[in-house]
Amino acid sequence: MDKSKVVRAKGYRWQGVPLREYKAEGSHFQAITRQSLLGEGADEQAINFLTRYFELQPGGYSTLEHHQHPHTVVVLRGSGEVILGNRVEAIDRHDCIYIAPGAFHQFHASRGEPLGFLCIVDRHRDRPALPTQDELEQLRRNDRIRQRMRI
Amino acid sequence: MDKSKVVRAKGYRWQGVPLREYKAEGSHFQAITRQSLLGEGADEQAINFLTRYFELQPGGYSTLEHHQHPHTVVVLRGSGEVILGNRVEAIDRHDCIYIAPGAFHQFHASRGEPLGFLCIVDRHRDRPALPTQDELEQLRRNDRIRQRMRI
Numbered sequence: 001m002d003k004s005k006v007v008r009a010k011g012y013r014w015q016g017v018p019l020r021e022y023k024a025e026g027s028h029f030q031a032i033t034r035q036s037l038l039g040e041g042a043d044e045q046a047i048n049f050l051t052r053y054f055e056l057q058p059g060g061y062s063t064l065e066h067h068q069h070p071h072t073v074v075v076l077r078g079s080g081e082v083i084l085g086n087r088v089e090a091i092d093r094h095d096c097i098y099i100a101p102g103a104f105h106q107f108h109a110s111r112g113e114p115l116g117f118l119c120i121v122d123r124h125r126d127r128p129a130l131p132t133q134d135e136l137e138q139l140r141r142n143d144r145i146r147q148r149m150r151i
Numbered sequence: 152m153d154k155s156k157v158v159r160a161k162g163y164r165w166q167g168v169p170l171r172e173y174k175a176e177g178s179h180f181q182a183i184t185r186q187s188l189l190g191e192g193a194d195e196q197a198i199n200f201l202t203r204y205f206e207l208q209p210g211g212y213s214t215l216e217h218h219q220h221p222h223t224v225v226v227l228r229g230s231g232e233v234i235l236g237n238r239v240e241a242i243d244r245h246d247c248i249y250i251a252p253g254a255f256h257q258f259h260a261s262r263g264e265p266l267g268f269l270c271i272v273d274r275h276r277d278r279p280a281l282p283t284q285d286e287l288e289q290l291r292r293n294d295r296i297r298q299r300m301r302i
Contacts, residue, residue: 002236004254009226009245037247038223046221046252048273049200070197072189074225074269075160076245085153094160094227096188101197103155118225120271122199 031060069125071099077116182211207260220276222250228267
């Protein structure tokens, strides 16, 4: 039985894919949704990685966090900024972002338009961790990060 | 040392990413290029999967092949068709395609415009196999596949 399939797109929604909250709980993010495109379905267990689409509305941001599993991100819609390790980078459509193990990161739709991106991760991965007070102090020593970060 | 990075896009080319031939040899494909976006670099070895961008010019096609590792594909540019297992599917921008283990597949820029897509695969994976004569006969029993396939 061939489990191959096409998941059809229409306007940044995908057929049969529910629009979900970014995370089930927490207040350290804003105006962000998640669609799980491939990898989580019962008939997609042969894939070792998950392909998700996140979209932030203008002013939205993801959690400032780090973890050991790397992220591969490809921007599909709009533009914004990302806190990436010890710096802030502008990002635009089709830019690819590599988030290395342990690097703090936070996405921001900070340019008055939505920011939508694919984020591909290992199926089996560690849980994200929020910054400790010490790590927050360290991050705040960088002016651009201090001005951009939301916690 | 944080290896995180942004690989910037400009018009379906990515900064610092060479435009390569689809495959080093063979005549079973046409008018197709490859850019390896994330995963193959020396500082990207923490990623367990490779993110590549393939682009077919109008009339171009990839190899008709199968393998045990699955493919996750996301169309970034244009439209076309894919032979996917035992059928032919139209594909358009942002559609996601899951190619299950063992499924024959071949991409076609058959609609008068380029077809560009991300293809994400395991870093460690089996080699593709071309169809045997028996498999070709089997595929040709489907009218749409027979008319579309190129070998």
